[in-house]
Amino acid sequence: MSEGTKSTFxxxxxxxxxxxxxxxxxxxxxxxxxxxSSFSEKETGAQGYAQETQARLAKVLxxxxxxxDVEVFLTVASEGEKVIATECVESADGTVTTSPVFSGGExxxxxxxxxxxxxxxIVAEGADDLGVRFNLIEATxxxxxxxxxxxxxxxxxx
Numbered sequence: 001m002s003e004g005t006k007s008t009f010x011x012x013x014x015x016x017x018x019x020x021x022x023x024x025x026x027x028x029x030x031x032x033x034x035x036x037s038s039f040s041e042k043e044t045g046a047q048g049y050a051q052e053t054q055a056r057l058a059k060v061l062x063x064x065x066x067x068x069d070v071e072v073f074l075t076v077a078s079e080g081e082k083v084i085a086t087e088c089v090e091s092a093d094g095t096v097t098t099s100p101v102f103s104g105g106e107x108x109x110x111x112x113x114x115x116x117x118x119x120x121x122i123v124a125e126g127a128d129d130l131g132v133r134f135n136l137i138e139a140t141x142x143x144x145x146x147x148x149x150x151x152x153x154x155x156x157x158x
Contacts, residue, residue: 046115050074053144061122061139066132068125069156072140076115083111117144120151127155 054072062070085101085108101108120140126132133153141148 046076046079049080049115050076057140057143060143061124061136064132064135064139066126066129067136070122070124070136071156072123073121074117075119077118078116080115081113082109083113084108085110117146118150120144120146122151122153123156124153125156127153 054074057074058070058072061067061072086098087101089097089099091097122136122140124132124136127136136153137148137151140146140151
């Protein structure tokens with residue numbers, strides 16, 4: 001480095017400009033990481049729910065007599081929903097203000113609604129038997145509390 005470059009760099013360090021820039025860049029990286037993690041958590045929420053439900057349902061359905069090996073695929077239309085506790089306060093002039101209830105800095109969650117299931121695909125070895133097919137549909141509708149019309153059952157190929 002030339003003498004002029006050293007002094008300019010040294011002056012920037014002494015003036016704190018580089019430190020300010022580094023702090024701003026660090027803050028931007030932290031904010032970006034937080035935003036990305038919140039997006040991936042949402043995706044994981046619905047996907048995680050669907051994957052866990054698929055695995056558990058396939059395991060149970062394969063225990064139905066004659067079903068054999070079973071694979072399940074679910075589609076969901078939403079991320080689910082959290083119902084937050086709120087309190088209503090009426091002021092002297094009659095206006096009502098609603099605000100969330102917090103406990104320990106976090107909103108109080110009254111209920112967590114699972115993602116809405118919009119379709120179920122079941123592929124089973126024994127699905128060519130109409131009795132087995134009916135049992136698979138009936139069990140799935142019952143367990144997931146959904147309409148039988150969104151459940152499709154097919155025979156597993158080789």
